[in-house]
Amino acid sequence: MKMIPVSTVVEAVRKMCMEANYFLCDDVRAAIECARGRESSPIGRDILKDLIKNADVAKEEEIPICQDTGMAVFFVRLGQEVQIEGGLLTDAINEGVRRGYSDGYLRKSVLSDPIRRENTGDNTPAVIHYEMIQGDRLEITFAPKGFGSENMSALKMLKPSDGLEGVKQFVLDTVRAAGSNPCPPIVVGVGIGGTMEKCACLAKYALTRNLGEKNPDPFYAQIEEELLAKINALGIGPQGFGGDTTALAVHVETFATHIAGLPCAVNINCHVTRHKKVVL
Amino acid sequence: MNITLPFTDEIISQLHAGDRITISGTLYTARDAAHKRMTQQLCGGASLPFDPKGQTIYYAGPCPAKPGHVIGSCGPTTSGRMDAYTPALLDLGLKAMVGKGQRSKEVVDAMVRNHCVYLGAIGGAGALYSKCITSMEVIAYEDLGPESVKKLTVKDMPLTVIIDCRGNNLYDLAAK
Structure with a gap:
């Protein structure tokens, strides 16, 4: 013992x-910087630059x-x-x-x-x-968890016949409806399977994964990639002012489920997407 | 464009959705619980903590100030949660709102009717905005903690015009 x-x-x-709360995670900072290089909207690039500047001020002054x-x-x-x-x-x-x-x-x-x-x-x-x-x-x-983004999250008990296409549609619909409210660029946690409450926990847990790490199952890693591309094609952009950077990452987590069900939860995080782990 | 508050009708006429501006002067913070309480006071015939005529509200609930600081991080909160309370304040003369996110049709209609503007601050850039705030005073509802009404003086606060006085909306323009 x-x-x-x-x-x-x-x-x-x-x-x-x-x-x-003070220090933007290295993985998130890298993702914002990388997005800034790709962003085609001038106002979008400005916003991403301001987010990095904001993180620098927070770190220097040790304020949130x-x-x-x-x-x-x-x-x-x-x-x-x-x-x-x-x-x-x-x-x-x-x-x-x-x-x-x-x-x-x-x-x-x-x-x-x-x-x-x-x-x-x-x-x-x-x-x-x-x-x-x-x-x-x-x-x-x-x-x-900030609630600007939490409020834009959603859960749906899909039918098995809705299948993978139903899951993708629900994720896209949720992100589109969220628009500018969750402070894009966002990180999207998707839970698929389990029971209703397990599914919500999966979506939340997905947000603790480091940006840049894919689902270990190549099948779901490919779905993460496809969803990210589709979300960024929505054109919402940084702060909803238009652009290519609506999301920095999509993380999918799954669990066994019931023969009659296909639960799907979408938990949205803002661009600060705080996550920190210690081992005692 | 650099604007000194309070807003005049003439300045508001010159603003278009998508313009990037800076503002300097006095504004008031109020968010969910403060809006609810102000609306209750209005319904009860009482006066508000500040006269909204010509003023600007910042939808924000800042962090506490560290020793030696004016205020803690102070970025915008989601404006849509205040939609239910907003048309009444606009009809009383409120000229401008600072926040983030979409507004309801009722709010946009009241903005056009009263010649008002809705400005966007960058959500999640609370540390940056705290640097634009040169004074802070709690003027009402201290019991609400982060949701109390605060009078702020800001200098060169960078904002984007989201909805102008003609009802043009940057989010809708961006989506096209």
């Missing part, structure tokens, strides 16, 4: 909250890239040979969020109740997805 004290988790999460520092979403993979010492893992993660958002001057955007709408004041509770794994590692992936 490997012991990990809750204090280690709290500190790791506190640090991740700040770093994920975007004011929507998100609802704190975590994917936690806990090795079966790990014992968390001194408290609950969920409490430790929430305490890390509380400290990170306070110490880091990040915006507190979380309401305790969706209808009565009162701000909790510390950006908790976090949304945490757990998975048990072999070994003695504790992996924590943090992907704070």
Whole structure:
């Protein structure tokens, strides 16, 4: 058994909250720079240049890239040979969020109740997805989610007869309807299969993958490539002002499903697409 | 074009969808909860935290300021969520809105009726915009935290005209 004290988790999460919000990930920066070289619209090129400039200011001053520092979403993979010492893992993660958002001057955007709408004041509770794994590692992936893009996401229970074409159409329809709202260029997470809630989780998890990494299955890697080309042919462009760069990447994640179903979820991320992983 | 606020009808007439401008002067932040509360106050016959006549609203909920900073990151939020509340404010004299994303037909109609302009800030460029803000004062609804109404002074804030006073829309033009 490997012991990990809750204090280690709290500190790791506190640090991740700040770093994920201050520093644009290298893979995302590279994708924006690469898109800037290809973009044919002058205003689109200007916007992409400003996004890089914005990331530079954020890094230099250690302030958030975007004011929507998100609802704190975590994917936690806990090795079966790990014992968390001194408290609950969920409490430790929430305490890390509380400290990170306070110490880091990040915006507190979380309401305790969706209808009565009162701000909790510390950006908790976090949304945490757990998975048990072999070994003695504790992996924590943090992907704070802004709601400009979250609001433009969608899920549909397609019929098996809709097939792959139905999936592609749903992805394109969702991105077209989102238009300028999710702050393009976007990253598109697509979940296919599972049950309704599993499908939504797949789409969210797809957004934690590094840009430039393809689905390991060549069949889905090819679909990712095709969808990206079709999305960029929509002409929405950076900020919706027109251009070739509507999306930086499309990531597809799949799971087994039922004989009667073909669930499909599309989770959209903005161009900041924050994702950070630590292993304890 | 460099514009000093408040907007005049003459300046608004000169703006066309797609123009890139900078603005300097006073604007007010208000987003979801503040709009809801302002609308409730209007319905109840109370006065608003600021007189919208001739003014500009920035749909934004900034991060807290670090010590020594005027304000934290302060980019635009999605304007469409304020559509339900906006025509009433335009009819009261609000001249300009700064945000991102499409507006409803009702908002565009009210803009044309009242000779107003909708300006786009770059979504996700909150750090850059914080550098254009030279003063910040919370003037109402402090209990709403990031959603309170703030009076901002900005200098050379870079924006794009999305919908002009004739109803021309950059998003629709770009899609063609």
